[in-house]
Amino acid sequence: MNIALFGGTFDAIPSGHVQAARAAARQFHLDRILFVPSGNPPHKVHNRLTSFPHRFAMVALACASDARFVPSPLEAPRADARPHYSVETVRAAKRSLGAPHRLFFLIGADAFLDLPHWKDYRRLLGAVNFIVVSRPGFPEQKIWETIPRDLLPAKSPSSSGAVVRMRRTSLVVLRGVDVPVASRDIREAVRAGRRVTGLVPPLVEQYILKEGLYRPASPGSKR
Numbered sequence: 001m002n003i004a005l006f007g008g009t010f011d012a013i014p015s016g017h018v019q020a021a022r023a024a025a026r027q028f029h030l031d032r033i034l035f036v037p038s039g040n041p042p043h044k045v046h047n048r049l050t051s052f053p054h055r056f057a058m059v060a061l062a063c064a065s066d067a068r069f070v071p072s073p074l075e076a077p078r079a080d081a082r083p084h085y086s087v088e089t090v091r092a093a094k095r096s097l098g099a100p101h102r103l104f105f106l107i108g109a110d111a112f113l114d115l116p117h118w119k120d121y122r123r124l125l126g127a128v129n130f131i132v133v134s135r136p137g138f139p140e141q142k143i144w145e146t147i148p149r150d151l152l153p154a155k156s157p158s159s160s161g162a163v164v165r166m167r168r169t170s171l172v173v174l175r176g177v178d179v180p181v182a183s184r185d186i187r188e189a190v191r192a193g194r195r196v197t198g199l200v201p202p203l204v205e206q207y208i209l210k211e212g213l214y215r216p217a218s219p220g221s222k223r
Contacts, residue, residue: 001031004104004131005093007075007086010037011050012186012200012208013062016179018069020133023177024106025068028131033106034072034093035059041075042083042119050213052077061203085119090128104129108179109138113146125151130171136178143173190214 006021013035021033037055049055056071063069074092075084086105094103105128112132115121125147134140144152144164151166164171181199189196191214196205208214 001101002029002104003032003034003093003097003101004028004030004106005034005036005072005074005089005128006106007036007038007089009041009049009183010035010055010059011183012055012058012204012213014179014181014183014186015198015200016177016181018062018065018201020108020174020177020179021069021106022066024131024133024174025066027174028104028172030068030104032068032070034070034074035063036072036074036089038084039075039077040081040083042085054211054213058200058204058207061207062201064203065201087118087120087124087127090124094127102129104131106131107133109134109140109143113142115146122148122151125166125171126168129169131174132171133174133177133179136176140173143171147171187214191216 004021004024006017008017010017021035024030025033037052037059038049039052041049056073056076060071063071074089074096078084090103090105097103105124107130109132112130115124118124132143134143147164147166152164162173162175186196186199189199190208196208199205200208
């Protein structure tokens with residue numbers, strides 16, 4: 001089976017992320033996409049995230065629209081609050097899934113450009129195949145420039161290329177996916193009392209309203 005890991009804080013999960021996952025599944029013949037909400041993301045240790053159970057519930061509701069989508073607890077918070085690193089998550093997924101499966105890492109172009117700041121990012125590039133979601137108008141040459149030169153073939157790809165073969169893995173670009181809304185925009189809209197219909201999957205919108213997520217806390221509230 002072709003299986004992809006799609007990680008993020010998902011606080012909340014935008015409809016665009018679901019559309020990107022569906023496009024990746026269609027174009028690259030993915031049998032499963034594991035949506036992995038971050039438990040203790042190292043890059044947001046000082047940010048206040050919505051509790052993991054709420055974020056996992058929203059991901060599970062978003063996954064209900066497609067049988068290929070599976071909510072995964074691979075990065076559920078640890079008792080000692082240690083951060084989760086993607087290279088460790090990939091390792092755990094491989095142990096759990098077994099050898100016969102081909103594993104991909106689905107990631108947005110902006111996040112991929114930050115890869116050199118991730119723990120053991122060279123090892124991560126050599127451990128899993130990447131699907132990078134490139135939005136319209138994005139200069140794809142930046143994607144290739146993020147990959148260490150010694151991991152690339154002798155002839156570097158041009159900005160028109162969509163596939164790179166590295167030593168043990170490959171990177172492919174998913175083009176033409178427009179994901180205009182970020183999770184931050186959704187939270188701000190809810191705080192301002194605006195509707196988020198269409199910005200998140202319908203079941204996720206219902207959950208946000210039912211649980212009162214992202215609304216300003218009232219005086220004396222313990223939320």
